[in-house]
Amino acid sequence: MLKLIALILVFIYVVIPLLRFLMKAFVITQVHKKMSEQDIRAKQAASKARKEGTIDVDYVPPKSKSKSDQVGGDYVPYEEIKD
Template structure:
């Protein structure tokens, strides 16, 4: 009977505060990690933000030297004169 009471007292006065201390440290480190990841994402998004007048090219077609197919014939060139 005394062993059970001693085990319960050790659990209440030693193990519980120790677990609380360790859990508190774990939560704090996870919160700092999440905040730093959020700051990194915010900086990346700010760097990616388009400025007015800038042009972003998402797709660059392969050059003619890399392709073996003949480019499509768009028709004949018709010279013209500008009338004022």
């Protein structure tokens, strides 16, 4: 019976505070990691932010080889009228 009481007291005064300390340290390290990741993302977003007066092209259509591209535009037939 005395061993059981000693075991309970050791658990209450040693194990529980030790677990509380370890959990607090774990949470603090996770918070710092997330904050540093957020800072990195914020710096990347700030560097990608557009400057005033610049133009960014997000999509460039692929070049197609069609006959209209080879002729150089639309062909309009005409006749010369001599005066």
